[in-house]
Amino acid sequence: MSADDSEMLKELRDAEMILVGIGEDMQYDWHTLTEDERFREIEDEIGGNGEHIWIIPFLQKMVLQQREDDRWSRAYSDLGRILAGRNYYIVSLCMDDLIYEARLNENRIVTPCGGFRKMQCDNNCSHTLSEIPSDAYEDVLRYYRRELSLNDLREPLCPVCGGKLRFNQLGVTRYAEEGYRERWSDYMKWLQGTVNKKLCVLELGVGLEYPSVIRFPFEKIVGYNLKAYLYRVHSVLYQIGEEIAGRGAAIRKDPIDFLKEICENEQYMLK
Ligand SMILES: [Zn+2]
Numbered sequence: 001m002s003a004d005d006s007e008m009l010k011e012l013r014d015a016e017m018i019l020v021g022i023g024e025d026m027q028y029d030w031h032t033l034t035e036d037e038r039f040r041e042i043e044d045e046i047g048g049n050g051e052h053i054w055i056i057p058f059l060q061k062m063v064l065q066q067r068e069d070d071r072w073s074r075a076y077s078d079l080g081r082i083l084a085g086r087n088y089y090i091v092s093l094c095m096d097d098l099i100y101e102a103r104l105n106e107n108r109i110v111t112p113c114g115g116f117r118k119m120q121c122d123n124n125c126s127h128t129l130s131e132i133p134s135d136a137y138e139d140v141l142r143y144y145r146r147e148l149s150l151n152d153l154r155e156p157l158c159p160v161c162g163g164k165l166r167f168n169q170l171g172v173t174r175y176a177e178e179g180y181r182e183r184w185s186d187y188m189k190w191l192q193g194t195v196n197k198k199l200c201v202l203e204l205g206v207g208l209e210y211p212s213v214i215r216f217p218f219e220k221i222v223g224y225n226l227k228a229y230l231y232r233v234h235s236v237l238y239q240i241g242e243e244i245a246g247r248g249a250a251i252r253k254d255p256i257d258f259l260k261e262i263c264e265n266e267q268y269m270l271k
Pocket of ligand 1: 121122123124125158159160161
């Protein structure tokens with residue numbers, strides 16, 4: 001980053017509070033799975049709408065857990081360094097749980113689209129979340145390693161109603177919002193505390209998939225709080241409206257590269 005860029009980061013450096021939004025442009029892209037020969041073989045074996053389709057998210061979880069040092073782990077570790085010691089709150093639309101690897105305070109993170117950490121009944125019959133049944137997960141791993149056949153696998157079911165047990169994430173028949181509600185109310189309380197504070201709003205790869213969760217409300221927050229400043233970082237949808245043009249920077253960049261550049265900026269990191 002140049003000296004100009006360093007000047008550009010001034011708002012982030014001087015802020016009293018930092019609100020971070022993470023969007024679909026930062027979602028893990030599953031390349032390790034789609035490029036994997038065994039995975040393609042499995043897809044052929046189970047077919048597009050077969051009764052074994054439930055094992056796909058288990059394989060996704062496997063990939064998330066087996067990832068080693070990659071661009072996402074570096075990005076989240078960069079974000080952790082940037083936010084260390086600051087007063088922040090993070091809203092992430094990503095369903096890959098990678099934000100929880102950033103060594104940040106989990107009580108200051110809300111992931112309203114869910115992820116792979118808990119399961120729920122597809123009908124949300126009891127409004128509770130459950131742990132991942134380790135035997136079902138282990139069996140899928142063994143099937144992946146060719147130690148079990150497809151017919152040995154049993155789909156985990158809800159102990160209450162017998163419905164399908166699914167990962168607590170957007171896309172299930174009745175999404176259990178219980179998975180994030182408590183953190184969301186923490187977030188709302190935190191937001192109340194930003195009034196009249198020097199607030200930096202940092203949007204990382206937030207597009208228009210669920211604009212009512214991050215993009216529109218963040219614009220509103222910056223619109224109301226005249227001490228607020230918005231950094232909108234996105235490879236394509238980086239534009240900001242005229243209403244906040246004087247208090248925002250539209251940054252056309254891959255958000256992961258942006259985080260790396262901040263960390264490499266000594267003037268910023270030695271603040
Ligand atoms: Zn149920």
